[in-house]
Amino acid sequence: MRIGELARRTGVSERSLRYYEQQGMLTAERTPGGHREYPEAAVDRVIRIQELFAAGLCSEKIVQLLPCMRDTDGGPSARATPSLVAELTAERARIDRMIADLVRSRDTLDEVIEAARLP
């Protein structure tokens, strides 16, 4: 599929998709004229990338991480090195803290919303 359709199906802008490619997170075949041609699996991959961004990982980490992931089209093509594992473990801890923060904030909002609904 081409970039427009991929953008529509993932909800990610074309601009961002080109950026992902530039950073090495996403690859695409090219038509003779130079237009990008994506495989079906690109949809899942883009969604994963978005999720990892939302989790606070930077492009560089994602680039390292992606080849170690079980993708839609087959198993992982690489194994995480020990130092990468260490970094990912730290990221994991950060994500845990982030979730805890989010839950607290959600509770805060609930309290305010509830207080406004009553008397």
Add this chain to the structure above:
Amino acid sequence: MRIGELARRTGVSERSLRYYEQQGMLTAERTPGGHREYPEAAVDRVIRIQELFAAGLCSEKIVQLLPCMRDTDGGPSARATPSLVAELTAERARIDRMIADLVRSRDTLDEVIEAARLP
């Protein structure tokens, strides 16, 4: 307490504390010479602000939200207006989605970490 101690106790930089005040999220008494003097409750408040930032709320929303919160020193001093409630409800939904994303990303990391630990 003064700004240095508040910064130390919350882990938030002095720069940010001044910024919070500028945005109307935090107030401080002043010494005759112009130095900021914070009440004890400022510690909790700053931590709350940080959590809300982490949850993706912008200063403006936080400014509206804070007076409706049950603070350490007493009950809420304001009630959320219907339109604010609507916005907060939307924020709450966004936070829910964010949490779901984070859990997925954490699972992804776990998978990669685990795959590297095994044979």
Add this chain to the structure above:
DNA sequence: CTTGAATCTGACATGCGTGTCAGGTTCTAG
């Protein structure tokens, strides 16, 4: 062919909380 939609590259702009620096004033311990 033609024509309009889609895509290409490259460059500059934006948000927004935070870092940082400069130059000056205030506080506090000795």
Add this chain to the structure above:
DNA sequence: CTAGAACCTGACACGCATGTCAGATTCAAG
């Protein structure tokens, strides 16, 4: 009184994914 730590204001810079624009090229339908 004095020295040094702490604080003040104001201004500029950054990160970094994303928005946006310009000008050119390619694709696909008539």
